[in-house]
Amino acid sequence: MWTSWWINSFAAGAEFTTFYYYTILRVNAIGFDGEGLKEIIEDARIEDRNHFEVLTPRIYELRGALPRDIRGLADVAGCPDAYLPPG
Numbered sequence: 175m176w177t178s179w180w181i182n183s184f185a186a187g188a189e190f191t192t193f194y195y196y197t198i199l200r201v202n203a204i205g206f207d208g209e210g211l212k213e214i215i216e217d218a219r220i221e222d223r224n225h226f227e228v229l230t231p232r233i234y235e236l237r238g239a240l241p242r243d244i245r246g247l248a249d250v251a252g253c254p255d256a257y258l259p260p261g
């Protein structure tokens with residue numbers, strides 16, 4: 175049976191891994207459009223960080239917990255790991 179906190183853990187994992195990806199993407203946004211893209215990437219990055227920060231206390235309110243290691247968090251993210259293409 176799926177508990178509410180477990181479903182929130184899926185979502186928190188997805189938000190955190192996306193936040194992580196956007197952080198790397200922002201640092202690597204270069205070139206002609208790079209500066210304009212950085213603003214868009216930063217907005218998305220902050221939005222996902224905020225989602226993660228809202229979900230996390232809710233998980234603990236529901237007597238759940240986040241995985242204690244980052245690999246565990248990524249594994250429950252419910253989406254594949256994000257990566258930058260080799261550049």
Ligand SMILES: [Fe+2]
Pocket residue numbers: 189221222225
């Ligand atoms: Fe999000």
